[in-house]
């Protein structure tokens with residue numbers, strides 16, 4: 063038994079010696095577990111712990127726990143020491159007792175101070191491991207001081223005092239187990255001084271009981287180490303668990319924070335709700351506690367969202383499944399925040415009632431705002447803030463559905479500004495934009511809040527009116543609103559122009575609009591159809607003279623369809639060369655032919671010869687007038703070249719009609735000059751007939767182009783003169799050679815005094831401006847005589863001949879020459895100067 067104990071003692075001592083050696087030779091000796099686990103780097107177990115981070119945190123927690131316990135011990139230990147000094151002082155004298163007590167107090171003070179600094183993390187100078195190392199060293203010292211008491215207070219024969227001394231030390235050893243347990247090294251250090259010194263002293267005493275006492279102390283020493291090791295292991299396990307839990311909580315917290323999310327844990331039965339503090343703070347619930355009730359949470363939800371949120375929760379509580387709800391809550395700064403809550407019932411009672419719901423709340427205010435902005439970009443016009451085409455389509459679809467349900471009519475109004483292009487071109491796009499914004503606001507002011515005013519793009523607006531009643535009532539109300547809008551738009555605009563020389567100035571602008579209206583009930587099924595109808599009606603309003611309202615009717619639709627068919631047929635006609643030119647002679651007072659007007663004819667495969675009036679406007683709208691115009695120019699030049707080759711026709715000039723769209727085309731000049739050049743025609747034989755409508759916009763550009771052609775010998779005739787709206791003032795700026803009196807004045811010139819006056823005025827004007835004059839639509843001799851009497855000696859009309867094909871014209875000329883010998887000499891003249 064004795065041998066076993068000695069062997070065990072030696073084994074433990076050897077073990078401790080090895081560990082102490084390892085500890086001392088290893089720089090960061092505190093990593094040495096000392097509680098039976100060696101977790102230093104290099105040991106795979108060290109890494110299996112996850113992780114240096116857990117290890118480090120556990121180590122810190124151990125040092126802190128050790129420091130805290132050491133501090134508490136340092137506060138109470140002087141009581142035990144004082145008792146021992148008092149007992150020992152009575153035997154050994156007070157001087158050694160006081161010195162011993164003083165040494166003890168100094169070391170305890172150092173322990174207390176170091177422990178306090180370490181525990182409260184007050185010391186910034188030393189790292190935690192060094193502080194731990196220092197405390198272990200001080201523990202070793204204080205153990206020595208305790209143990210040395212037997213040397214200080216032992217006096218021969220005072221065995222009962224000696225035993226009392228030992229009893230106090232045993233008591234101290236029992237109390238100290240929990241203090242030293244965080245580090246076995248601390249236990250070894252402390253107990254070696256506390257118990258081994260008395261053990262050695264007892265063996266040296268040679269008292270009959272000394273061996274027994276020494277054995278008792280040895281056993282106590284080993285049991286203390288063993289017990290401290292068990293307690294220490296448990297402590298480390300607890301600390302590790304706590305550290306891991308804290309790290310888990312910290313990770314969760316950081317992850318939620320990073321995702322801007324917060325958790326909640328609700329007991330729907332009691333209404334108790336636990337949530338992260340951050341969540342409570344931005345919810346504005348006035349409590350520091352993380353526990354609050356469901357009702358107070360509901361109370362801060364926006365009243366408009368409360369019912370839906372409550373429903374989302376109660377549905378999930380009853381039926382299971384996820385809770386998902388978005389709602390606004392008022393934050394502490396009084397702002398409304400958008401919150402998204404997602405949760406799950408995680409526990410139910412025996413009756414199946416949900417008793418626990420866990421989930422997260424996310425602040426989605428930012429993304430709501432972004433969504434709002436995206437929605438704005440996608441569905442609203444940037445300039446006017448009005449709904450755009452996409453949103454309008456959606457609203458029209460809804461309006462059709464509503465009309466069906468309510469059995470009421472609605473109306474769609476398509477509005478287009480008259481001459482907005484001119485404002486844009488002359489004053490710039492900034493002014494144009496400002497103007498459109500004002501127009502948008504004026505339109506909005508004419509309709510109800512429930513109606514939709516949308517911008518289609520450019521200067522086109524669409525107004526959707528709903529629930530207007532029965533058909534007749536709806537028609538009246540739509541018309542009244544359209545009139546109101548036209549009136550609002552007609553009011554003057556004071557537009558701010560760009561600052562000039564530091565001074566802003568304004569522009570007083572007047573304009574009008576054209577509105578097309580279509581009524582609808584639930585029978586229409588597509589928004590496209592409605593838009594098409596309103597557009598058709600608007601087009602009619604425009605072509606009927608602007609500043610007008612036109613209601614859509616099926617006749618209009620037919621017209622539109624017919625025009626669309628015509629457009630397609632025109633395209634085919636160009637490809638299949640179905641156009642020809644007819645020529646109508648132009649005569650002088652002697653009845654001789656001086657030239658002709660080239661007039662386009664479409665040899666339609668089904669409708670026969672089609673006059674230009676039936677297709678020119680469609681050709682202009684579709685842009686097909688450009689290839690058609692090129693055909694006319696090329697054919698007319700070829701005809702002139704052919705006539706130039708024969709003496710009896712060489713003098714003939716040719717008038718060619720040019721529509722406004724053609725003349726404005728950028729390539730018109732180039733193409734005309736190229737055709738003149740390639741055909742080899744004498745450009746002086748070409749007279750381009752333009753109408754006053756061409757001169758309505760951007761006159762400067764037009765005049766420039768006219769001069770460019772004029773310098774190449776091409777002359778100009780102003781066709782349909784007197785029917786246009788433009789001012790006579792511009793006439794003197796135009797390089798015009800001829801005025802052509804419109805046939806509408808000639809028709810009644812003999813019977814209508816007004817027409818006669820107009821004709822006389824036009825002739826006088828031409829004379830005063832030294833322009834040639836020709837009258838078209840001359841059908842009778844009387845008309846011709848009246849014209850001649852007033853000074854007009856050039857004529858075109860059925861009196862002589864209508865438009866005819868080339869061969870017919872040549873026959874006509876032969877007959878003319880045969881009848882009137884004078885006409886052969888007409889070939890003279892017609893010289894002109896051209897600049898290459």
Ligand SMILES: Nc1nc2c(ncn2[C@@H]2O[C@H](COP(=O)(O)O[C@H]3[C@@H](O)[C@H](n4cnc5c(=O)[nH]c(N)nc54)O[C@@H]3COP(=O)(O)O)[C@@H](O)[C@H]2O)c(=O)[nH]1
Nearest residue numbers: 661662673674675694719720721838839840841858859860
């Ligand atoms: N851009 C282009 N426009 C063209 C071209 N060719 C013709 N046109 C334009 O079409 C208008 C109609 O032309 P059309 O049907 O050929 O009618 C002409 C004559 O037939 C008609 N006319 C001639 N004499 C009389 C008459 O005594 N009485 C009467 N009632 N009508 C008569 O007048 C038309 C010629 O008019 P105008 O051009 O004004 O001289 C036509 O007005 C052209 O604008 C083309 O190639 N390109």
